[in-house]
Amino acid sequence: MKKSFVFWVEEYLYNPKFFQKILSFLLYPLSLLYCFIMWIRFKYTTPEDFGIEIISVGNLVVGGSGKTPFVTALAHNQKNIAVVLRGYGRKSKGLVIVKDKENILVDVEQSGDEAMIYAKKLPNAVVIVSEDRKVAINKAKEMGIEKIFLDDAYSKHDIKKLDILLDVPTKNNFCLPSGPYRERLWKGKFAMVLQEDKDFKRVTTLKDETSKMSLVTAIARPQRLDSYLPEVVAKHYFEDHHNFTKEELEAILRKDKSESLLVTFKDFVKIEKFGLPLSLLDLELELKYGKISEL
Template identity: 50%
Template sequence: MLLRAFLEAMFFAPRWYHYPLILLLFPLSIIYGGIMSLRRMVISPQEFGIPIISVGNLIVGGSGKTPFVIALASGLEGAVIISRGYGRRSKGLVEVSTEGKILVDVTQSGDEPMLMALSLPHASVIVSEDRALAIKLAKEKGAKCIILDDGFNRVEIKKFEIILEPEQIKNYLPFPSGAFREFWFSKKYADIVAKEGEAFHRKVAFENLTPQMVLVTAISNPHRLDTYLPEGVVHKVYLEDHAYFEEEKLKMLLSDHEAQSLLVTEKDAVKMQDFKLPISEMKLKLQIQETIFTQVDEYIKGYPE
């Protein structure tokens, strides 16, 4: 727990005491970044004969990809979202939803794919470690376009690249010294670099707020929620990204802190659907520049039949 908090701080907001470790790991970061750059030079992307839009980022952890994918897919006809399904308890290819009809539970899909499936009644969601296999299945089932969730580093797939960039970056180094999956200049390979605060803005709404709440969340870099928290949060509990919750432990948290409800994100809430607990929910929507939707539409319309 303490190690995770230390590393998250080092990745996203390093202080003076992080720099000895950053410097120690720096040679490994250069090697790792070099390998990732080499992949881009030697691997030829495969054409799948269908428009594929990738929504990804260069930095590990949350950057708004899930709400961005939801906003994008909601305006596209015949869209199929393909995700790896981080945190799921299943393996292989799993169809999560077909045009809004939910086919599995959240343990089989993972939290983010389930949130996308519940939010998109006219789209379909597939999870698979093998993205190529999922793309072929989506084509067989009549998909008109594919949205690849977190697909920037899938260099073997030819696609239209959208990268989401945080409003502030304090550590530009690749893993393990920093949070970057590749060298920061790899964003030159993207068709669109959407910077938060310019190309898109977060809008947070709340449901069922109570006077005293315990914040419970299993997201990456949870301190980013602090800016949006309402009054009445009496305690905070941070679990590992994509972790599952135990109902009895959550009940004890409410009792221990004399709280009337749990405050959770939408991503957390999909894993609590069957819990008989009072839930207050943070709902994140993105306000996205219209030019991004226009560029995606132009890519799809200009795609060779």
């Protein structure tokens, strides 16, 4: 039931059908009110200067846009850095140091899937999850960090930072609840807006390929993977940040008679502990250093 609802909402927000469009227009007055409240929030917020370089990578809409691989690509060759994020889907609360400058300190249940990606892909970075980004920034400064990357923090207008926004094309340009926009790029708010294929491109690597693979993934708008997929036996989509069980994955292998499960790295960090046969569709970003050469 939850999975069906999540996919219906994604369709409603990004590619609405006729009756969904009607619902969207009926909710439009609420969208105007919501957008006005978010503008007031921005207008009367004063950003705090933490005395350290902070770069935020985000997007204006709900759902996935490639923030995690973008931060990874931007930060991979830099030193004395920290990545700070909320840690959505984790079973812990408060501030958790997922990785210090040398070691991963917690498991994926405590970190959340996206934080664990950073921990595994950025060996030189400190990774911190916290609902309160300011607390995490101060903790990173205590640890001697010189540069901080915030994952999905455009809306944190009370933090002085450089905002990078990844543009996400959509046929629905309304604010919530009529459309996918959480906020607008407000007048007076500077942000670097980057577009796929213009400022960056996706590069995929297929590892441990088998002749019969079943796609299993729990990312937002999983149809985004279609253009990068090799031939698969079947596709199994779960809601974003879904916590897999070994039993449900074993059932997929049996039903499809597959030799392996094809997963993204976001899925891999949650599934690898089960010891099942996995093939990895690793999506990374190649940055075109025009606008972003100085970062």
